[in-house]
Amino acid sequence: MLMGLSVLALATASGCGKEDPLVLTGRSDASESTAPSKAENPREPAPAPGTAIWPHWRGPNRDAISRETLDPSVFLGMPPIVWRYNVGTGYSSVSVADGRLYTMGHREGNEEETVWCLDAVTGKLLWHLAYPCALLDHLHKGGPGATPTIDGDYVYVNSREGEVRKLEAETGKVVWVFDIRKELDLPLPEWGLTCSPIVRGNEIILEAGSLFAIDKETGQLKWRTTARMPGYGTPELFDYQGQPHAAALTNEGVTVVDLSKTSEVCFYPWESPYDTNSTTPMWKNGELFVSTGYNVGCGVLDFNGQELSVQWQNKAMRNHMNSCVEKDGWLYGFDGNSHNRRTVTLNCVNWDTGETAWSVRDLGCGALMATQEHLIILSDQGELLLAEMAPDEFRELGRLEVLDEQCWTMPVLCNGYVYCRGADGGLACVDLNRQD
Numbered sequence: 001m002l003m004g005l006s007v008l009a010l011a012t013a014s015g016c017g018k019e020d021p022l023v024l025t026g027r028s029d030a031s032e033s034t035a036p037s038k039a040e041n042p043r044e045p046a047p048a049p050g051t052a053i054w055p056h057w058r059g060p061n062r063d064a065i066s067r068e069t070l071d072p073s074v075f076l077g078m079p080p081i082v083w084r085y086n087v088g089t090g091y092s093s094v095s096v097a098d099g100r101l102y103t104m105g106h107r108e109g110n111e112e113e114t115v116w117c118l119d120a121v122t123g124k125l126l127w128h129l130a131y132p133c134a135l136l137d138h139l140h141k142g143g144p145g146a147t148p149t150i151d152g153d154y155v156y157v158n159s160r161e162g163e164v165r166k167l168e169a170e171t172g173k174v175v176w177v178f179d180i181r182k183e184l185d186l187p188l189p190e191w192g193l194t195c196s197p198i199v200r201g202n203e204i205i206l207e208a209g210s211l212f213a214i215d216k217e218t219g220q221l222k223w224r225t226t227a228r229m230p231g232y233g234t235p236e237l238f239d240y241q242g243q244p245h246a247a248a249l250t251n252e253g254v255t256v257v258d259l260s261k262t263s264e265v266c267f268y269p270w271e272s273p274y275d276t277n278s279t280t281p282m283w284k285n286g287e288l289f290v291s292t293g294y295n296v297g298c299g300v301l302d303f304n305g306q307e308l309s310v311q312w313q314n315k316a317m318r319n320h321m322n323s324c325v326e327k328d329g330w331l332y333g334f335d336g337n338s339h340n341r342r343t344v345t346l347n348c349v350n351w352d353t354g355e356t357a358w359s360v361r362d363l364g365c366g367a368l369m370a371t372q373e374h375l376i377i378l379s380d381q382g383e384l385l386l387a388e389m390a391p392d393e394f395r396e397l398g399r400l401e402v403l404d405e406q407c408w409t410m411p412v413l414c415n416g417y418v419y420c421r422g423a424d425g426g427l428a429c430v431d432l433n434r435q436d
Contacts, residue, residue, distance in 0.1 A: 044372065053097040054414040055150040057196035057234050058280065064325045064369045066413045072374065074432050075386050075398025082417075083123030086425040087116050089135065090143025091194075093421065096120050096414040097150045100169065104157060105425050106135050106143035113144055113159050117172060120417065123429060127172040133159045136192045141406065141423045145194030145232065149204075151216075156204055160192035164204065164214060176219030180208050183221050189230045190275065196234045200244070200259070207235050207248040211257050211264075223262040228252045232278035233323075240286070240305055247288055251275040254290055254301065254308060268308040272296045279323045287311060289351065293320030293337045300351065312354040317347055321408055322367040325375070326351060330391045332375055338365040338408060341380055348391050357391040367410040378402075378411040378420050384430060402428045 046069050058064045088105025090113075095102045101120040106113050113133035117126045135142040146158040154175065155167045162180035167173065181188060186208055198205040203213040203222060209231075212224035229251040236247045237259075244259040253269040270277065273294040282289040288308070291298035299313030317324060317335050324333030329351045336344030341364035348357040364380030370389055374397070377385040382403030388395040405422035412419045416433035420426075 050415055052415045053150075054412050055095055055097050056198070057093065057095075057147040057149070058323070058410075059369070059412075062237065063282075064323070064410065065327065066369065066371050068371060068413060068416065070371055070374055070386070070413075070416075070432055072386055072397040075400065078400060080431050081400075081402060081428050082121075082431045083429045085116075085118060085123050085125075085427045087421070087427050088114055088143060088425045089137075089141050089423060090145065090425070091141075091409050091421075091423060092144045093147040093410050094412050094419045094427070095148045095150050095155075096412065096419070098169070100126060101419065102148040102150065102155055102157075102169075103421065103427065104144040104146070104148065104159075106133070106160075107425075111135070115148065115155075115157050115165075115167065115172065117155075117169075118427075120414065120429075123427075129165075129167065129172040129174070131159070131163070131165075133161050133163070134192075136160050138191060140191075143423075145192070146234075147196040149197040149199055151199045156197040156199065158193060158195060158197055158206065160194070161188065162186070162193035162208065164197060164206065166204075166216070166219060178214050178219050178221070180206070184208060184210060184212065184224065184227075186227075186230070189232075191232060193230065194232045194278070198235060198237065198246075200237065205235065205237075205246065205259075207231060207233070207250065209250055211235060211246060211248055211255065213262070225255065225257055225262070225264045226267075228255065228267075229275060232276065232321075234280050236281045236283050236288070238283035240303065247281045247283065249277045249279060249281050249290060249292070251277045254281060254288065256288075256303060256308065265305070266303075266307045268301060270296075276320075278321050279319045282323065282326055284326060284351065287351075289324070289326070289331065291317050291319040291324065291333070293318050298349070298354070300354070314354045316349045316354055316356045320365055322365075322410060324349075325368060325370045325389075327370065327372070327389055330357065332368065332370070332389065334363075334365055334367070335359070336365060338380065341365055344380075346377070346394070348394070350391075358394050360394045365408065367408060369410055369413065371413065376411055376413055376418060378407050378409070380407050382407050382420070382422060382426075384411065384418060384420055400430065402430060 088107040090105040092104040164178040166175040231250040297315035298317040300311040366379040403422040405424040
């Protein structure tokens with residue numbers, strides 16, 4: 001059986017290499033937008049050309065939806081793949097800000113994991129940092145599963161073995177290292193640690209069974225909650241009645257934490273076979289959507305400030321490793337397990353009722369993100385698709401063969417470029433900027 005990874009939320013010598021980094025054009029501060037509003041807003045303003053950022057897992061609003069707009073006719077002319085780069089084995093997605101792209105991988109033939117910083121437009125190597133780390137390729141290809149987090153002048157990364165590093169964004173210089181297993185007295189989980197760092201104020205929040213926080217300046221442990229079996233996803237931040245909270249899916253269930261009190265509020269059991277809970281819970285108007293694979297399925301849980309209760313639960317969406325996208329009360333995501341791609345479907349499910357609106361086969365266990373109008377889909381065999389984001393039916397607008405390898409990692413749109421990553425290390429940049 002293949003395990004679930006949070007990538008999709010589901011790599012030469014040690015040290016830094018650097019080649020003529022770009023002049024900075026702006027700043028991204030993740031701490032300024034760590035608890036975005038999840039209220040319905042069907043048409044948010046698009047960023048000015050060239051100013052978009054994607055600073056961490058699931059983007060600036062943590063909903064996997066870009067506020068950029070696309071002209072779908074660009075697919076009629078087969079958009080060009082403007083550059084490729086091999087970043088090594090892994091499932092880490094990309095983060096982009098200030099003209100730089102960051103990702104992680106494990107290069108073949110060594111026992112090192114690498115953080116890569118590339119020019120986001122040209123693919124030119126700006127710097128890289130390598131450090132010892134096991135591949136951990138148990139029943140999958142292995143390599144890092146967490147996505148880098150950009151915060152102003154720094155980048156935070158989490159290795160497969162659970163070493164969290166604060167790096168200078170421009171140079172890759174290490175500021176501090178936090179060893180999760182040592183500090184939390186935690187044995188290495190079967191598939192390692194794959195939670196993406198979350199910046200909130202002066203804290204770095206992660207899940208490793210416990211939810212815990214690292215002081216952003218000192219690299220010291222600030223607080224932790226009840227210890228449980230670690231999952232492979234990333235927590236969701238949300239506000240409830242004006243108070244900051246976090247929800248995480250461990251391999252035992254859903255934990256809700258009051259961040260103002262740094263204590264667990266409630267716990268709801270949600271287990272899956274093979275201990276592979278690996279998705280990000282999704283918050284909307286007092287409710288949490290949770291989904292896992294291995295025929296467990298999904299559900300919406302109501303949160304009243306003290307406990308979680310089931311609104312509905314079914315098997316309409318069984319996310320193995322990649323979380324859904326939600327827009328206007330509809331969930332779009334992959335239903336089924338990666339090891340049986342012929343049975344996996346791309347589904348559209350109603351948030352309020354759990355009813356399936358449509359289902360499409362032949363994309364395998366891929367990954368997706370969205371704009372406010374379109375789904376951007378990467379099939380598990382490396383085809384990039386554009387489709388309308390609509391609940392009445394699935395309407396494909398075009399596709400392009402981008403990679404010829406296993407693709408379980410969420411694609412990312414930033415400033416008109418779509419970045420697609422394969423498990424063997426292929427990273428491709430597709431230019432969707434319309435050419436007149």
